[in-house]
Amino acid sequence: MSDPLWQPTAEQIRSCQMGQFMRSINSQHHQHLTTYGELHRWSIKHPQVFWKLLWAFTGVVASAESEHVLEQERPFYKSRWFPGAKLNFAENLLRYRDNQTALVSWNETGKQKSLTYAELYRQVAQLANAMKAHGIQPGDRIAGYLPNIPEAVIAMLATTSLGAVWTSCSPDFGVAGTLDRFGQIQPRMIFAADGYHYNGKELSSLNTIFEVSRRIDSVEHLVIVPYLSKTPDLQSMDNALLLQDFIAEESAQEIEFEQLNFNAPLYILYSSGTTGTPKCIIHGVGGTLLQHLKEHRLHVDLSRNDCLFYFTTCGWMMWNWLVSGLASGAKLVLYDGAPFAPEVDIFWRIAAEESISVMGVSAKYLSALEKTGIEPIKHFSLPALRAVLSTGSPLPHEGFHFVYRSIKSNLMLASISGGTDIISCFALGCPIRPVYAGEIQCRGLGMDVSVFDEHGQTVYDRKGELVCLSPFPSMPIGFWNDPEDQRYHQAYFDRFTNVWSHGDYAEITENDGMIIYGRSDAVLNPGGIRIGTAEIYRQVEQLDEVIESICIGQPWHEDERIVLFVRLQAGMSLSEELVDRIKWVIRQGTTPRHVPDIILQVADIPRTLSGKITELAVRNMVMGEPVPNTDALANPEALELYRNIPALQPSKS
Template identity: 45%
Template structure:
């Protein structure tokens, strides 16, 4: 594990050459020359972007050459939240914008998996397949607004299917094939797709998982699904169909007939706010919410995120390790909007050793690599030293998201990966498919901190009365609209679930549900979900503060902490730890955990008890499950506290059911003491 490092310590500063070559530097120069807007540095540009949002987003469109097929009447007709109206009258198509950036003869996608060697798909072949599939979907009766769902791994076929569906104006939605039948039907059952794409199985960690029976169950329980397109991925030679009416992928996109059909297809230009895709909330406490984003909103947000914030340039090779069930798959796909070449991988990123992704980075001469904070910390814990083993000379940047990256994770990148590298940690949400706070290549990197508030995002940390906080932890709130905010939740006709999710605590402002600190230097730190707050004697503590300490201790594999309110103003805060093989939760380790928490955080952070558990519960998208655990410990049955189908390891909840007896004992003790 890398050395302990103080939060806020500067680890990297861009060279003058890096700043000069940055797309954001070009944008600021263009603003001064063409619009008379003098910014000069990142913070000045950020302030202008949130005080003059109409001018900012129009400038982005003009500088990056985003083409509307029909121009807008104005940039923002209404800033009311929810319900902001962006670019009324404009028409656009996400897939068409992607192919506006095509570079004939060059590679659009490099792809590799546990069942396929490294291969390349050119822009020319990519577009032919997309257009051919557009023709097939239209022949199946798919019209704008119909839903097209995919049960596919992170492969080129998923990208082709998504762009074909959105290219005809249909609404895309996807789940990765590790999702079980119930989890898929909880999602697709709500949106009632007309066409389903599915795979025969997948490989992970050297094991093969046949999903044909699951595909059959899913399709048969979707009453509006008229067509199943089947991809033999795990066993390409086995062309047996899971249902008799299914059609094979290759029969739709290969051969002279498909090429002839492709030549006849045009993209469906749709209104700016037309639904593009449906993503989902985690669904750990009920049915997942279907979050609907728009064509225009995602195009603008992702061109900004990748072009200005991520410094992706045409021809750059870009990878974000993800599955089709995580919002980063959608974000990765949007690298095409700025002309990047995608590099995708399907499989276990830590099998058969810690290095499969580093090998791919070396082979493809990757420029920009993104992953989860959990993967980076796991690499550090495994003692990986990729910088000493692989040629990473082309790698300019590593992105991290999914959970807060602790300072030690930053140290790992700079000690064991590459010294001259931009570490771009970001935090946002599936809700907007965007970052609220993140990075810029023209700013320094400080351990444990995100470099800045994102352009075009009026984000602040607020207290309960709505006052802005600096150098203090508060609620993460967005005070002006973003173009990628959801146009609606699916099946939320009156908008009540949407309003309840974000706009109740601060009416008219978006409360995201994270704890945030903005420092005096303008950097940002995320402290975890505010709905899983550890409230000790009126002091609110983010769970991420505890995890940063505990999860980096030798012998500790993972941890979870909750605070329970007992009768008569009492509290009980247990810390649950999963240990590495061979480690023991003896008195020495317990004392060290308490000491490290007390010294790194405060005495208020120190748990009442430390309990060993086999595994920490996670959602399918890799989030620790804290609130459902708290409910189980307070006596709620599993089926009411959590949705096991939305979990990666539902069996991990059993230990908390058993431990609820201890909580009940403490409640009795509190009652007896008070009496």
């Protein structure tokens, strides 16, 4: 067992909210829990007691509580949590209404504005009452086509205060990609900004959203947020009006929060869409709230004293996760722009200026930051920073060492993993456990997570399928237009009976942590040996010459061979010497089975609109198969780089 990179002090364990929560269980239920492992096992064994205690501990605001915690059914996705409860999501996020800062907005040009909790409440009240005056009712869908700015948060809170359903995507989605999402769920209203910032450019959104609005019959109002310009031109769109004009008649300062069932719809999120039209995943009011409160309060130890940042767009579930930080009274920092613009160290300048205590980024960002040579520890004073969160893809060992060497030596580095499907995490950080390189610290409280082999048996210290064996509150309440739950069942429950199969290739470690090796559908299988692509990426991307890589399995002579594509630093070419060095690094760090049969240089790697590389699309191109729904890709033109590559064609002999 390797030494930990960080471990909490006895005082940190005692004073954090997870420590407090464990003591309350011991006191109220005559337990003697002392470790996280014991606490997790207790939460799985007593789910109804655990979630009810969590409800009380986090102070859920509700007009009616539920006598029953869980009505269990088979398959377990039909189970219903807190069936008698009545509450409102926005009311819980707006429980604080004082002069402490709620939101701070930054973009590539600098700090833009800040809002206190009192100001946020007033602005939500104005917009909510204007929406109500325009006939918005519970269950109506409201869409956001917005950058990560305060108006996105305000529009979401106004929507959910009325019991309506919020959905959003990033303004870098084109017409087809936006229609694939909003067109399915038929929103009554769309909120959109006139544009957004990215990599030194101001990019207009108006033509795209005007066209989308024209082609969705249900849209009654298109409300434009002036962002790039104070006076955007709306003459070409009949039903468009500026935000200030939409709320001009409304001066109400109070919100009448619509009380909803725990399992009423709150959000609609979308799958990546790389294998077809995106699935519209419906998440519930209470499950989302309770799960986020658990993760923020217990696993991150978030409080009113904290400043929380996560680099995300409004098209990724981490935006929803970030915004829920309001329920803990924290200050949230929003950012619109590229991660390395206008300077490569922009995030760390913001972290220093805003006293960010919990910093969230992607694993790819940390890898790219390391390759710039920038070491924030040498240039910025970050006394408030106590946690760095990483998600989006597995964080390799080297990423862990980079954070502790080049950002800050004394903090909790929490690699987290879950996704859009559950709007939360299966595995994440733990303030009362050590951090080991390459490992996620723990499985989430109340999450009955295991790893199955191909026969459906639980395995430890072996790779297999990440599964969840019991119901949890943040399960989707359904898919849109899937009344018999056929697509829902197919997505998660087809592989194992009454078991959620998440689609990740994973391992539970000897430390009782977790390693994610990539998506199950991208697992390589040369000679019948299953290999996670993340195992190869971890080795390859240690090389300074390699910016990023993507790996596929190509059927070859009744077996499968590994093909690795690498994107190199500007001006570099893939020499035989570099090919040999890449193979040597992979062999030394893994096994001879992991060494690619072929390594090729490419100018670009296709990625989804949320920034994730897509092995399946590359594999389809190499095999001459169609790639469905290329509108789900941020750079679909990159696919052509993988068509008819001579080195990958079968010989004619």
